[in-house]
Amino acid sequence: MCYHYSINKTATEIAERYNILPRLPQIDPFPVHYHTNGFDHEYLPIVLQNVKEGDLNIDFMQWGMVPAWVKGEEHASGIRSKTLNARYETIDVKPSFKHAFKYRPCLVPATGYFEWMHYNGKKYPFFIFVPDMEIFSFAGIWDEWISEQTGEILHSFAIITCEANRLTSKIHNARKRMPVILDPQNENEWLMADEIPKKKALLKPFDSSRMNAYTISRLITDRNRDSNIPGVVRPFKYPELNDLELSG
DNA sequence: CCAGACGTTGTT
DNA sequence: GTCTGG
DNA sequence: CCAGACGTTGTT
């Protein structure tokens, strides 16, 4: 699963990472997100294929995908907390996701994500990242929803999940899921492929040996403070976890 | 056929 | 313990 | 996912 992640880079830096240079003036300034909570449905930078010109573009979409067929604002705000993630196993058959899976793939730029380990009855937050990629991509899907009431257009997205790999299943010691992270050489393929088996073949757990993680402070879920600050991704030690071995 | 849902996570 | 709201 | 509530009566 993945309900909390980090993209603490400016839109300009993200554009450079994906070789999207020409449109820079339009997309900055944009706030960085040391921590975004899915249930806040923030606007976040998304990379997608520009249908007309064929090159990549950045758009800003709300996390929590509202499918195009949803009727009414109330229904839209009700469903988006349940569509933060989409299971890869059923993404091609679920009514909420199959259309977006077929026609609207996207990359979700990230610098890391957050997960809680359950240990002796307590929960410990971890920051999980890919040391060899400052910005990496979750595989995502998006959709366009138009409000009947206001005519307003909403672009929103979901992050695809798969079974956890070795590292992430140790942090998730109960149920084992993780967001799909794409190898950079597969990013374009994810945006371009049009055969369902080809697309599903890309949705695999990322190489555990290329990932790393450490504990962070409980500031991340402190409701009395803004968690979107650098301190939220800084290492924080819990003495009772000292014996824990993540790499083995 | 119609009505109603449409989703994920976690669980010693 | 379990549900709800964010 | 986590944090926080979890109930009723009567109401200027």
Added chain:
DNA sequence: GTCTGG
């Protein structure tokens, strides 16, 4: 819009 349960 499309699927599922009754």
